[in-house]
Amino acid sequence: MTVAAGALATCCVLAVPATLDQLSAIVTVAVAIVGYTAFRVLMAQRRVPPDQSIRRVRQQHGLTSRSWIEHQGTWTPVYFDPALVTLPTPTNTFPRLYPAGRVRHSEPPGKLIDNPTRPDPDGAARAHTAASPLRRLTLDAQQAIAAPFIGVMWVYVDGGGVTAFAGATCVAAVVAIWLAAINGSDPS
Numbered sequence: 001m002t003v004a005a006g007a008l009a010t011c012c013v014l015a016v017p018a019t020l021d022q023l024s025a026i027v028t029v030a031v032a033i034v035g036y037t038a039f040r041v042l043m044a045q046r047r048v049p050p051d052q053s054i055r056r057v058r059q060q061h062g063l064t065s066r067s068w069i070e071h072q073g074t075w076t077p078v079y080f081d082p083a084l085v086t087l088p089t090p091t092n093t094f095p096r097l098y099p100a101g102r103v104r105h106s107e108p109p110g111k112l113i114d115n116p117t118r119p120d121p122d123g124a125a126r127a128h129t130a131a132s133p134l135r136r137l138t139l140d141a142q143q144a145i146a147a148p149f150i151g152v153m154w155v156y157v158d159g160g161g162v163t164a165f166a167g168a169t170c171v172a173a174v175v176a177i178w179l180a181a182i183n184g185s186d187p188s
Helices: 001-014 020-043 123-130 134-157 161-182
Strands: 056-060 064-071 074-078 111-114
Touching: 001 020, 001 161, 020 134, 020 161, 134 161
Parallel strands: none
Antiparallel strands: 056 064, 056 111, 064 074
16 A cells, blocks of 8 residues: 555656646556555455465565465465564464455466475564565565666657656656555565
């Protein structure tokens, strides 16, 4: 929610000096952010998983890193919680988990890393480090690498020079960071 609020604040700041075409694009992006965030918040209210043995797995695929919960052959992506770092695998006791996407019936792509079977003595320190906002921003900001290309494309389509390029690049960067966060990135 914090990242969505930051993305909307950036859109509001950039809307002030924008031309009519730029303003309509910024409003469209802001509406998409509000709508998709509301959808994901509603979907996160579902109960995950049943009160039985689960296994937490961290997935690395390209620039993304996510937490998954495996339960009886189904895989559910969940939003990061520092308690996931200290969770032994498998376990019957777990914190409240919020789903970050659709349930899969096959293993997710990429490198899968299991949690240890016994609690890690350094788990609390690692969880504290992983929960840092700076670490999360560093992970999510990797997705913003395409922002300058989107800025160039906007200038090519709409014109506007350096200020239009800077504005489009900023909007593309905050949307990329927001999208990584709303999809359930895992900074651990």
